[in-house]
Amino acid sequence: MRPFRSIALLVAAVPALAFAQGAAPAQPTAPGSSGPETTAPASPSPADPPERSRTQRDAPAVPQTAPDAPAQVAPARPPEEDDAEGTPSQPPASTGPTSGTAPASAPGDAPVLDSGEAPRTTDAQQQRLVNGAPLYNPNVNVHIVQKKRFADEGKHELVLYPGVVQVNGKFTNHAGTALHYVYHLQENFALQVGGQYNWYSDESDFNLELIDKVREQAQAASSLLLQWGAHAGVEVTPLYGKFAFFNNSLAQFSLVLSGGAGVGKTRHLIRPEVANEVDGQTYQVPARFGDTGNKFLGEVGGGFRVQFGESYAIRLEVRDLIYTARVDKVDGCNLADFESLEAARAANQPFEGLNLSGSCKVAKFDGVDPETKKNYREDIILGRDLVAEPSSDVLNNVSFYAGFSVLF
Amino acid sequence: MNARTLRVFAALCISLTALGAAAQEDGVLDSAVVRNRLYKPAGHPELSLSVGLPVQTHLTAHYFFNVGLAYNLFDTFALEARAGYAASRHTGLARSISESFLDREDKRVTDELEDLWQLNLHGVIGARWAPIYGKISLVADIPVHFQTYLWAGGGFGNLKRESVIQCTQVVDRAAGVCDNRTAVDDRGSATENYWVKESRVAPVVSAALGFRFFVQEKHGVRLELRDWIFKDSYRVNLLRDDWEAGNPTGEPAGSPGLTHLVQFDLGYTYSF
Numbered sequence: 001m002r003p004f005r006s007i008a009l010l011v012a013a014v015p016a017l018a019f020a021q022g023a024a025p026a027q028p029t030a031p032g033s034s035g036p037e038t039t040a041p042a043s044p045s046p047a048d049p050p051e052r053s054r055t056q057r058d059a060p061a062v063p064q065t066a067p068d069a070p071a072q073v074a075p076a077r078p079p080e081e082d083d084a085e086g087t088p089s090q091p092p093a094s095t096g097p098t099s100g101t102a103p104a105s106a107p108g109d110a111p112v113l114d115s116g117e118a119p120r121t122t123d124a125q126q127q128r129l130v131n132g133a134p135l136y137n138p139n140v141n142v143h144i145v146q147k148k149r150f151a152d153e154g155k156h157e158l159v160l161y162p163g164v165v166q167v168n169g170k171f172t173n174h175a176g177t178a179l180h181y182v183y184h185l186q187e188n189f190a191l192q193v194g195g196q197y198n199w200y201s202d203e204s205d206f207n208l209e210l211i212d213k214v215r216e217q218a219q220a221a222s223s224l225l226l227q228w229g230a231h232a233g234v235e236v237t238p239l240y241g242k243f244a245f246f247n248n249s250l251a252q253f254s255l256v257l258s259g260g261a262g263v264g265k266t267r268h269l270i271r272p273e274v275a276n277e278v279d280g281q282t283y284q285v286p287a288r289f290g291d292t293g294n295k296f297l298g299e300v301g302g303g304f305r306v307q308f309g310e311s312y313a314i315r316l317e318v319r320d321l322i323y324t325a326r327v328d329k330v331d332g333c334n335l336a337d338f339e340s341l342e343a344a345r346a347a348n349q350p351f352e353g354l355n356l357s358g359s360c361k362v363a364k365f366d367g368v369d370p371e372t373k374k375n376y377r378e379d380i381i382l383g384r385d386l387v388a389e390p391s392s393d394v395l396n397n398v399s400f401y402a403g404f405s406v407l408f
Numbered sequence: 409m410n411a412r413t414l415r416v417f418a419a420l421c422i423s424l425t426a427l428g429a430a431a432q433e434d435g436v437l438d439s440a441v442v443r444n445r446l447y448k449p450a451g452h453p454e455l456s457l458s459v460g461l462p463v464q465t466h467l468t469a470h471y472f473f474n475v476g477l478a479y480n481l482f483d484t485f486a487l488e489a490r491a492g493y494a495a496s497r498h499t500g501l502a503r504s505i506s507e508s509f510l511d512r513e514d515k516r517v518t519d520e521l522e523d524l525w526q527l528n529l530h531g532v533i534g535a536r537w538a539p540i541y542g543k544i545s546l547v548a549d550i551p552v553h554f555q556t557y558l559w560a561g562g563g564f565g566n567l568k569r570e571s572v573i574q575c576t577q578v579v580d581r582a583a584g585v586c587d588n589r590t591a592v593d594d595r596g597s598a599t600e601n602y603w604v605k606e607s608r609v610a611p612v613v614s615a616a617l618g619f620r621f622f623v624q625e626k627h628g629v630r631l632e633l634r635d636w637i638f639k640d641s642y643r644v645n646l647l648r649d650d651w652e653a654g655n656p657t658g659e660p661a662g663s664p665g666l667t668h669l670v671q672f673d674l675g676y677t678y679s680f
Contacts, residue, residue: 168464206466213518214509214573243542243556255544 150252150310152190152237152407157182159315161403164196167318168398171207171218172225175200178401182235190235192258196321201225202287203269220327221391224266224292229321231299233260253306256317264297264323268330270382276374283372290330290383291361298322303401310407317401326392330383332359338384341365345377447553447622449480449679458675460494460634467502467572468526470494470669472636478536486536488559490614494669496526498570506572506603507584516649518573520642520658523667525567527636532614534561552621559616565638568607574651577602604651613637620677632673640664 126137159180166174180194203223210216217223239255267289276283303317328334333341337360344351351362365380460472474492481487498506502524509515538557545551575586579602583592587601618632643658650657 170464170466209522210505213521214505215512215515216505216508239544241542241544241552243540243554245540253542253544 150307150407151187152184153187155184155407157184157190157313157405157407159194159403159405161196161315161401163402164198164399166397166399168396169204171204171223172397173200173202173204174198174226174397174399176228178403182405188237190237191232192235192260193230193232194260195228195230197228198226201227201267203272208272219389219391219393220268220292220386221325221393222395224268224295224323224325224327224393224395225289226321226323226395226397227265227267229262229264229297229299229323231260231262231297233258233262233299237305251306251308253304255302256305256315257302258299258317258319259301260299262297262299263294264321265294266292266323266325268292268327268386270330270379270386276372278373283374285369285372285374288379290364290386291332292325292327292330295323295325301401305405313405313407315401315403315405317403319399319401321397321399323395323397324392325395326390328387328390329359330386331361331364333357333361333365333383333387335384335387335390337362338380338387341377341380342384345380447625448483449486450483451480452679453477453479454486454628454677454679456488456490456630456675456677458492458630458632458673460632460671460673463633463670463672465499467499467505467521467524468496469499470496470527470636470671472671472673474673474675476675483541484538486538487533488536488561489531489533490561490563491529491531493529494527496528498572502572506575506586509573510575510578510584510586511581513581513648516647518646518648519644519661520571520573520646522640522642522665524572524642525569525638525640525667527612527638527669528566528568530563530565530612530636532561532563532612534559534614538620554622555620557616557618557620559614559618559632559634561615562611562613564609565612565636566607566609567638569605569642570601571604574604574646574657575602576604576651576654578652608641610638616673618673626679628677628679630673630675630677632671632675634671634673636669636671637666640667 159178159182161178161180164174164176164178166172176196176198178194178196180192182190182192184190202225203218207218207223210218235256235258237254237256240253242250242252244250269287270290271285271288273287274285276285299319299321301317301319303315303319305313305315307313334357337356340354340356341351341362344354351366354362356362365376365383367377368375454477456474456476456478458472458474458476460470460474462469462471472492472494474490476488476490478486478488505521536557536559538555540556541553542556543551543553577586579585579587579589580592585592586603587595587598589595589598591597614634614636616632616634618630618634621629621631623629640661641664642661644661646658
């Protein structure tokens with residue numbers, strides 16, 4: 001379709017060019033101007049100036065004498081660097097000189113400029129082709145999305161996300177680090193496996209504020225914390241492009257979309273950090289978390305991969321880790337277990353011999369911490385509160401992933 | 409947490425700098441880049457309309473409707489004035505808290521909750537810096553040109569606050585009713601409620617990270633992640649007996665912090 005479109009545009013442009021040459025001063029032919037994305041300035045007739053597009057630059061100044069020499073062709077780049085938007089890959093038919101010296105003679109059909117000003121494209125720099133396009137030519141607007149300079153197909157990619165920060169934490173906060181491996185089966189399709197460890201996972205200040213001020217808190221299932229997760233899935237890159245930062249640096253980027261499934265380990269806060277006073281001495285007791293088991297994990301995400309060279313890339317992504325949360329056991333103990341433990345605690349009886357479920361880790365609720373003097377039995381009632389009303393929820397842990405990758 | 413965050417950012421910056429330097433040494437960065445911009449906004453004023461949806465809601469939810477007028481001093485820099493109205497409401501969570509707290513008489517001294525102010529009318533003036541110009545290949549033959557920008561500015565906003573704790577006239581404590589509804593189950597029939605209300609005008613700061621996609625010559629679509637920031641204000645050490653008798657109680661919090669309203673903005677831009 002692309003050649004047909006180019007031809008159609010060329011045909012459509014013929015009357016305009018004819019009009020421009022007949023009714024207005026001629027303009028230099030712009031190299032590489034035959035592509036659909038290339039815009040040559042309209043004829044700038046001083047008497048009747050057409051409405052000028054914002055995309056067009058100032059019309060070239062028109063000299064009264066013709067150039068002395070035909071324009072020389074600047075060396076074009078290999079085809080793989082040609083315009084991917086429709087600019088023909090063959091070298092331009094005519095371009096400006098590559099040096100700053102005046103041309104020697106004019107061809108018969110050379111454009112004749114009728115003003116006293118020198119053409120703006122006599123400068124060698126302006127005539128230079130960059131990646132097959134006259135990027136410096138002020139008479140030509142060219143915009144290019146090049147072919148991808150770096151092929152991904154068949155490559156391996158190792159991605160380290162040092163910073164993974166939850167951005168939707170209403171009742172929870174997470175921060176961690178993730179490591180992903182991506183194998184690019186095709187240019188736009190890849191397989192991925194990855195793991196994430198949250199070195200910080202705790203209930204949010206908002207939840208603690210509710211507990212403190214209004215004696216309310218999120219249901220256990222809604223404030224479940226994700227300790228780590230592992231998943232496998234696919235990644236697609238439907239879009240690619242490039243951008244310039246202050247016209248100085250070029251970066252190629254791709255939009256990446258990912259999806260997968262896996263498993264994650266969860267926990268729940270049983271008791272926040274407290275001060276324990278024993279015999280007139282105060283000990284700081286760290287927060288205590290209870291194991292709430294492994295949960296199925298789904299993952300969807302999207303973001304940008306900005307590539308630097310063939311081997312390095314930066315990834316900025318947002319991923320949603322979705323996990324089902326049903327809290328009916330804490331540290332393996334269910335409600336019946338907690339009831340038995342609480343009854344034994346109230347009677348100051350040992351826990352040995354209690355009829356508990358096999359998964360209940362009774363040792364976690366018995367004994368005294370030697371450093372903080374905290375009696376673990378005091379946590380039984382807190383654990384029981386978590387499972388007293390079994391709750392379930394589907395949690396979305398949306399996090400911002402910032403990382404870099406190495407391709408090999 | 410701050411120290412941790414700083415460490416993470418520092419490590420990230422070092423990593424990114426090293427990568428960029430390595431890439432430039434390899435000569436993979438082309439000095440001639442998106443040189444011939446198809447769209448050059450410099451010197452053009454523009455008018456924009458936008459709608460903002462909350463990224464996350466806690467106790468309040470805001471829906472922003474804004475009109476903006478900007479002038480592009482350069483291709484990469486513009487000044488913009490934005491004004492609008494934010495339709496706001498309490499979330500279901502706030503309503504649930506208010507209803508249950510009426511009956512929680514074991515809590516007779518408490519503090520007001522944070523971040524309950526709702527922004528309504530507002531106006532800000534700011535600067536937009538768009539150092540990144542790029543294009544993406546949407547489909548093989550359809551390039552889309554865009555700018556990525558940072559926006560920062562300030563102004564004033566009209567704020568109102570309705571407590572979810574202080575009810576000056578309890579109608580039905582068990583049912584959590586603090587209004588003049590005609591039936592306990594018919595919340596919609598209420599024409600007036602008795603929660604403590606406040607209002608004020610306060611300075612507002614706004615910052616955004618956005619993308620502007622050019623559509624033809626004069627039109628554009630903007631996607632933004634925008635944060636509206638203002639100073640919070642609430643009272644502490646409130647006595648239930650006092651507020652239920654309709655008397656002012658408590659004192660202002662010493663360091664109430666800032667309220668952030670993070671929005672996802674979708675906008676349209678017309679360039680003159």
